[in-house]
Amino acid sequence: MGNGIIVAVANQKGGVGKTTTAINLGAALADSGQSVTIIDLDPQGNASTGLGVAAGDRNPNSYDLLAGDTTLAKAARATAVPNLSIVPATADLSSAEIDISKRARRTHLLADNLKQATGIILIDCPPALGLLTINAMVAAESIIVPLQAEFYALEGLSQLMLTIRQVRQTANPNLRIEGVLLTMSDSRNNLSQQVEADARQTLGGVVFDTVIPRNVRVSESPSHAMPVIHYDPASKGSAAYRALAAEVLMRRKKEPVRG
Ligand SMILES: Nc1ncnc2c1ncn2[C@@H]1O[C@H](COP(=O)(O)OP(=O)(O)O)[C@@H](O)[C@H]1O
Ligand SMILES: [Mg+2]
Numbered sequence: 001m002g003n004g005i006i007v008a009v010a011n012q013k014g015g016v017g018k019t020t021t022a023i024n025l026g027a028a029l030a031d032s033g034q035s036v037t038i039i040d041l042d043p044q045g046n047a048s049t050g051l052g053v054a055a056g057d058r059n060p061n062s063y064d065l066l067a068g069d070t071t072l073a074k075a076a077r078a079t080a081v082p083n084l085s086i087v088p089a090t091a092d093l094s095s096a097e098i099d100i101s102k103r104a105r106r107t108h109l110l111a112d113n114l115k116q117a118t119g120i121i122l123i124d125c126p127p128a129l130g131l132l133t134i135n136a137m138v139a140a141e142s143i144i145v146p147l148q149a150e151f152y153a154l155e156g157l158s159q160l161m162l163t164i165r166q167v168r169q170t171a172n173p174n175l176r177i178e179g180v181l182l183t184m185s186d187s188r189n190n191l192s193q194q195v196e197a198d199a200r201q202t203l204g205g206v207v208f209d210t211v212i213p214r215n216v217r218v219s220e221s222p223s224h225a226m227p228v229i230h231y232d233p234a235s236k237g238s239a240a241y242r243a244l245a246a247e248v249l250m251r252r253k254k255e256p257v258r259g
Helices: 018-031 046-050 062-067 089-101 109-113 131-139 155-172 189-206 216-224 236-254
Strands: 003-010 036-040 083-088 120-124 143-148 176-183
Touching: 003 018, 003 131, 003 155, 018 036, 018 083, 018 120, 018 143, 018 155, 018 216, 018 236, 036 062, 046 216, 062 089, 062 143, 083 176, 089 131, 109 131, 120 176, 120 216, 131 155, 143 155, 216 236
Parallel strands: 003 120, 003 143, 036 083, 036 120, 143 176
Antiparallel strands: none
C-alpha cells in the first residue's frame, strides 16, 4: 500500500449529493492543505464536468485506471483548485461492468491499481450497487454515505449496509463508514427536521454533526466548473462543506481507527 487514504462516496440512490460532496469536500480538504484526488467512477461524468474537464479531454480516465491500462499518477490531472486533481470518467465506463465481469479479480481491479495512492482519494460512485461501486468499496478504507433529507431517505440504506457487510466479509474486512451525511436539508421544512432526527436516532454517532443545507449556490457552481467554496465562498453551502472537511479531519485525529 501507498500511504493514501481512500474514501468512497456511495449511495445507490441517484441525486442524493454524492458528486456534490465529492467535489466540495474534496475542494475544502484541498484548501486546508491536503493533497486530494477525486476518482470519477460514474459513467455520467458529473464530477469531471463539474470540475471543468472537457468531454473531449478525458484520456486517460477512470476506465483505463480500472482496467490497469494506466496509473493513478498518469490518469490524475490538475484542476483549477490547487491541491485538487481528478481522474475523469467517460461514458465508456458504462460498459466496464460487462467488460471486467469475466476477470478473476473483477472486484479488486481498482484496489490493485490504487496500491501506490498517496494523499486523500475520494471516489465518486455511480448510483448503483454494481461492480463499479463494489470496486470502490474494496479499494476504500471508508465510505461516506450522503443521505438526502427527504421522506424515503432511510429506505435504501439497508440494501447499502448489506452490500457493505458483504464486502467486509469477502474482500475488505476493515471497511468502515466514515460517516452518513445529511444533504439538501431545509431548516424551515419539518420533513427535513424529521429525517435528521430519525437518522440520528437510528444510526447514532455515525451521522456527521455537519448537515449540508439546500443552497442554490451549491447547485449553480457545477455549471461554472467550480466547487461552491470557490464559486461563492460566503454561501451557506460553502460554510457547510468547509465544516464537513474540518469534521472529517477532526474525527480522524481523535479516532484514527473507528469501528
Ligand atoms: N446542498 C445542495 N443544495 C442545492 N442543490 C444541491 C445540493 N446538493 C446537491 N444539489 C443538487 O442536486 C442534484 C443532485 O446532486 P448530485 O451531487 O449530482 O447527486 P448524486 O451524485 O448523488 O446523483 C444536483 O443537481 C446538485 O446540483
Ligand atoms: Mg453523481
